[in-house]
Amino acid sequence: MTELDEAPRASRGAGAPVSLDPSAWGARNAHDPTAVRDDDGIYWLFSTDANADGPLPGSGAQIRRSADLVTWEYVGCALDGVPGPAREWSGAEGLWAPDVVRIEAADGVEWRMYYSASSFGSRTSAIGLATAPHPSGPWTDKGIVVATQHDRDAHNAIDAQLLVEGGRHHLVYGSFFGGLHVLGIDPVSGFALDAPAPGEPASSFGTLIARRPTSVDTALEGPYVIPRPGGGWALVLSYDSLVNTYHVRVAVSENVEGPYVDPEGHVMTDLDGDPERIGLTVLASHRLEGAAGLLAPGHAAVLTEDTRQLLVHHTRLPDEPRQHEVQVRRLVWTAQGWPLIAVQPWAGERENDDESTWPSGVDELVGEWEIVDYAGPTQEVVGSRLLSVTADALAGLVAHGNGRFTRDGDAPVDAVVFPAWDAVRGVPALSFAARAPHGSVVVGTKVG
Structure with a gap:
């Protein structure tokens, strides 16, 4: 691992204080975020249980809401702590990197949250499933979807994304260690296709789609797969250390299960090529003149709406490196089918979505x-x-x-x-x- 070993993800460091009162956080302390929009047009942000200023106010996946993706209001946690099965398996004290998806179920709309439970530096981890009738809840835990064991498995069951491809569902997941995987999911139950029973972990781990060598601490995480215009798929993922070198790269594939390649044709599972040159960097630390700047931006999700796609990510701040916050940026597709990211942050109603x-x-x-x-x-x-x-x-x-x-x-x-x-x-x-x-x-x- 890298500098990430300094502290657990649920309590990474203490910087210049912002506020110990969550109602004053706004965009601050939102880590590993994902955003959805409900049927009334309100945005809901879910993120890791993290607070850079002191003890957590609670655990169970932080929730914020917004009318414009610019101003955020903290509203609490989705669950009351780490659900029993996931806690007993992993020993986790908080939940990481929740992914939330709207599903048209047989009895109406169901919102599914895939959360991660782990302790820092350990591969004994679990991805669990909770469901709710609305992003605001109430959320009910359903059990473990996939689990890994430190002494048994090479990869880590965290950082999940549910990808819906027509009638097929896939769980894209994994972090550091043995790489990123895609696992088939039953659209009805929300659990692995090969699970012995709903609520029990998958029997297999799926297909490997990306990894990095030990020379760079196997450092990649936070996968997110989106459809590519004209067909195929793009993989958005984060590289390197969350502390200072974190950044976002992309690769593309004809199939969800890969192989994913960069513009030079490098395959994302290659361990022999130069690990610094595999994948296309689309967002990294920078500072515009007069701006606060970004330090180690990453762990991105993509919010897809009718007229736009937006990258939702966390970033640290160069002048307050222990602090982190959520930011949103436009994602655009080039004529040759590559996803790129705007340098300016999203500005809500000031933006122009009419591509014509x-x-x-x-x-x-x-x-x-x-x-x-x-x-x-x-x-x-x-x-x-x-x-x-x-x-x-x-x-x-x-x-x-x-x-x-x-x-x-x-x-x-x-x-x-x-x-x-x-x-x-x-x-x-x-x-x-x-x-x-x-x-x-x-x-x-x-x-x-």
Whole structure:
């Protein structure tokens, strides 16, 4: 493992105090978040039982709510502590990384929460299932879905995501140690297809889809799989140490079970290639001029709505590195089918989701841009820089409409340009995310 060994995930460190009163937390202390929207349009955020300032007010998966994904209100925990079966198996004192999904069940709508129970540094872990009629609850525990044992198993049963693919359900899960897996789930019961009975753990662990070698502490976690436009799937996952080098990478596959590959064709299960070059980095530590900046952003989920997709993730703050909070960013798809992430945080009603109004001509890109390049080391908070884009620099760029631009040849580009809200200057602006000629991702905002 890495610096994560310093403290358990449920109580990682004490930094500059924010408040011991959860009602004042807002976005703070939301770790490993996932967000859903109820049938009335209210957003609900579920996250790990974590408090950077002192003892937890309770355990059982934190819940927050919001009308706009910008302002969050803490409302308590989903469950009253760690459910008995999961606690007895793992010895956990709190729940980690809950994933919540709306399911159309035979007797109406059912919300399913897959939570993780573990103790830090141990592979004796369990993913459990709880259900509720509404995200606000009441939540009822149903038992363990999959469990691992430290001395028996190579991987760790935590960090679950339920992926619904037509009539098939899959549990995408795993963290550090032996890698990430996909396990078949019974759509009716919510338990593994090969479980001896509902409420009992799976008989197998599913298919391996990603791993890293011991040279980098096998450091990957927090998988989230989403459909890719035009077919196939994209895997969003977090790499490296939660303390300072955490960041988000992506890979794609034709099948849910893999193989997942990056733009260079590297397979995500490869243990022989350079572990720093496998996977495409789409979000990492950085600081825009005048902004607080992000330190070790990651453990992301994707909220999919009718007109948009949003990356929901936690981040630490460069000037308060022991503090963490939830942030939301737009996820966009390039013309070549790669998911990239906006550099500006989500601004609610100020955002423009009508892609038909996004830039359609190359001439709109001429001007001064503040950019961040994710090609550098992830242990550094990369500063932004200004780039003057001229018409000559855009030669060969092809517009595909709806903000998509590509260029072939010796300096290939695969970019999306879209409206955003400049959080520093407090004005609407164009933003972009692009796969750049040197093989990394560059993001930015037009400032002149």
